[in-house]
Amino acid sequence: MMAASLQFSGVKTPPSHSFPKQSSLQFQSALPSQLHFAAFWSANSSNLCRTLRHCCKSRVFKVSCQGGDVDVIERNEIEKAGFREAENQLTCVMKFGGSSVASAERMREVADLILSFPNERPVIVLSAMGKTTNKLLLAGEKAVSCGVTNVDTIEELRFIKELHQRTADELGVDRSIIDGHLAELGQLLKGIAMMKELTLRTKDYLVSFGECLSTRIFAAYLTKIGVKARQYDAFEIGFITTDDFTNADILEVTYPAVAKRLTDDWISDPAIPIVTGFLGKGWRSCAITTLGRGGSDLTATTIGKALGLREIQVWKDVDGVLTCDPNIYPRAEPVPYLTFEEAAELAYFGAQVLHPQSMRPAREGDIPVRVKNSYNPNAPGTLITGNRDMSKAVLTSIVLKRNVTMLDIVSTRMLGQFGFLAKVFSIFEELGISVDVVATSEVSISLTLDPSKLWSRELIQQELDHVVEELEKIAVVNLLQRRSIISLIGNVQRSSLILEKAFHVLRTNGVNVQMISQGASKVNISLIVHDNEAEQCVRALHSSFFENDLPELDQCGCANGSAN
Ligand SMILES: Nc1ncnc2c1ncn2[C@@H]1O[C@H](COP(=O)(O)OP(=O)(O)O)[C@@H](O)[C@H]1O
Numbered sequence: 226m227m228a229a230s231l232q233f234s235g236v237k238t239p240p241s242h243s244f245p246k247q248s249s250l251q252f253q254s255a256l257p258s259q260l261h262f263a264a265f266w267s268a269n270s271s272n273l274c275r276t277l278r279h280c281c282k283s284r285v286f287k288v289s290c291q292g293g294d295v296d297v298i299e300r301n302e303i304e305k306a307g308f309r310e311a312e313n314q315l316t317c318v319m320k321f322g323g324s325s326v327a328s329a330e331r332m333r334e335v336a337d338l339i340l341s342f343p344n345e346r347p348v349i350v351l352s353a354m355g356k357t358t359n360k361l362l363l364a365g366e367k368a369v370s371c372g373v374t375n376v377d378t379i380e381e382l383r384f385i386k387e388l389h390q391r392t393a394d395e396l397g398v399d400r401s402i403i404d405g406h407l408a409e410l411g412q413l414l415k416g417i418a419m420m421k422e423l424t425l426r427t428k429d430y431l432v433s434f435g436e437c438l439s440t441r442i443f444a445a446y447l448t449k450i451g452v453k454a455r456q457y458d459a460f461e462i463g464f465i466t467t468d469d470f471t472n473a474d475i476l477e478v479t480y481p482a483v484a485k486r487l488t489d490d491w492i493s494d495p496a497i498p499i500v501t502g503f504l505g506k507g508w509r510s511c512a513i514t515t516l517g518r519g520g521s522d523l524t525a526t527t528i529g530k531a532l533g534l535r536e537i538q539v540w541k542d543v544d545g546v547l548t549c550d551p552n553i554y555p556r557a558e559p560v561p562y563l564t565f566e567e568a569a570e571l572a573y574f575g576a577q578v579l580h581p582q583s584m585r586p587a588r589e590g591d592i593p594v595r596v597k598n599s600y601n602p603n604a605p606g607t608l609i610t611g612n613r614d615m616s617k618a619v620l621t622s623i624v625l626k627r628n629v630t631m632l633d634i635v636s637t638r639m640l641g642q643f644g645f646l647a648k649v650f651s652i653f654e655e656l657g658i659s660v661d662v663v664a665t666s667e668v669s670i671s672l673t674l675d676p677s678k679l680w681s682r683e684l685i686q687q688e689l690d691h692v693v694e695e696l697e698k699i700a701v702v703n704l705l706q707r708r709s710i711i712s713l714i715g716n717v718q719r720s721s722l723i724l725e726k727a728f729h730v731l732r733t734n735g736v737n738v739q740m741i742s743q744g745a746s747k748v749n750i751s752l753i754v755h756d757n758e759a760e761q762c763v764r765a766l767h768s769s770f771f772e773n774d775l776p777e778l779d780q781c782g783c784a785n786g787s788a789n
């Protein structure tokens with residue numbers, strides 16, 4: 226254990242010998258007369274730094290003693306030393322997904338859940354109710370061809386109106402809080418019907434109604450039961466994004482803007498902030514954007530980083546991140562601990578449970594993310610942090626990404642080795658096509674194309690034909706469709722064991738692996754198999770790695786005990 230000597234009087238920096246060179250800790254007087262200090266902490270090179278970072282990160286601490294040397298080891302040590310978190314500070318962010326707020330009953334349960342944490346002062350992020358986002362998109366598609374006079378009869382529009390009005394009634398809140406939005410939604414669908422087109426920009430405006438409605442109803446309900454709450458549309462409080470409609474990226478300016486708005490409001494008139502997930506505002510267009518499907522997770526982690534909160538909680542309908550998709554294999558088990566890297570890889574390679582970009586702000590801010598089940602709050606869930614004990618870890622989770630296109634590209638040797646690789650990747654860059662998994666030899670490349678990037682466009686087949694045409698100028702190209710990526714996420718320090726075991730399973734199931742790749746992140750091994758074999762493979766791999774159905778093999782292929 227390392228000790229640090231801190232002096233708590235006035236604006237001080239700690240004695241340099243107490244801290245690693247690259248670290249910097251400053252206590253800045255925010256309200257000098259009341260001895261309030263804001264701690265800003267950067268760098269991260271020792272346990273002490275990390276501990277302090279968790280303790281002090283961007284928080285305002287109230288100093289109730291002055292001077293003296295203090296051993297700062299844990300958060301409670303700081304508190305023992307007389308530091309108290311200021312009472313006017315927001316503490317955590319809690320995000321509730323569509324399934325958690327699907328009905329009036331679920332909203333009541335979520336309100337009770339929030340109130341069951343009396344020591345938290347949370348920021349709440351909500352998704353749209355249930356399947357509202359899908360229904361809005363369907364309504365938009367129908368509006369394109371149904372004619373203006375028939376818009377009111379679109380089944381999905383009626384469903385959405387009825388669901389939200391009934392929810393407001395059942396919760397005893399005034400329908401008037403959503404009347405304006407429901408009327409505007411009807412108008413928008415008429416506009417789409419008139420124009421006979423649904424652009425990506427309009428799609429984002431259309432789906433934004435889901436989160437705008439759910440947050441208004443929920444905030445009104447909290448207020449009704451005597452809990453002060455304030456609704457926020459993310460696009461009005463500083464969530465500034467790129468103008469990539471339906472898949473926008475959050476821009477850096479978002480962090481200070483959101484922090485300022487939420488903190489200022491909280492300090493001047495404390496009320497639980499209820500923020501729309503998934504939405505932003507394009508920095509050029511100033512139009513509403515969305516962060517990609519499932520983007521409310523990213524809203525939550527962005528707020529967590531912006532405010533330097535203690536924890537980010539994402540409440541789902543499963544007991545945490547599971548060992549595989551429960552829809553493929555119901556015997557999937559919760560994974561208790563993950564690193565940000567593992568979680569990011571898992572999300573990127575297709576686990577629906579987390580948004581692919583959502584780990585980035587949490588990792589940058591080093592803020593723990595807890596994945597919990599709003600249907601089963603007592604389940605421990607999954608804790609995602611910067612580091613975890615990997616000494617016993619082998620495989621953490623198995624992820625399946627279906628319907629992937631694979632390309633085998635073999636050089637015709639018109640170009641040298643360097644020229645060949647560079648040319649291949651420049652073709653993808655020029656065509657704006659994102660590559661997922663790559664395996665290379667000197668003169669050949671096998672790669673898969675990211676389906677989410679490709680499938681979101683309309684000219685799929687033409688685009689593929691164009692890629693092949695360009696590549697055929699320098700190589701022999703074989704295009705293979707309907708492939709799946711099975712990603713084995715875990716401790717790749719033990720890759721030999723993982724591969725040995727995985728290939729044993731695949732061989733006994735008669736599956737031929739078409740490509741294999743181990744990413745630089747060292748937490749993921751990807752295997753490409755045919756789509757129609759993929760689910761069976763996942764189930765067999767799961768049995769082998771996480772259950773005792775098959776004996777584990779040790780390094781020599783001999784039967785052994787359990788791996789995890
Ligand atoms: N590895 C996995 N772990 C947990 N859930 C998974 C996994 N892979 C797929 N899922 C699916 O993700 C769902 C939860 O994600 P999502 O629907 O986005 O939640 P929410 O809408 O509540 O944010 C689960 O119901 C489950 O079916």
Ligand SMILES: N[C@@H](CC(=O)OP(=O)(O)O)C(=O)O
Binds near residue numbers: 502522
């Ligand atoms: N409502 C949006 C955003 C979102 O994050 O939803 P969920 O948390 O229910 O996955 C969607 O369906 O994509």
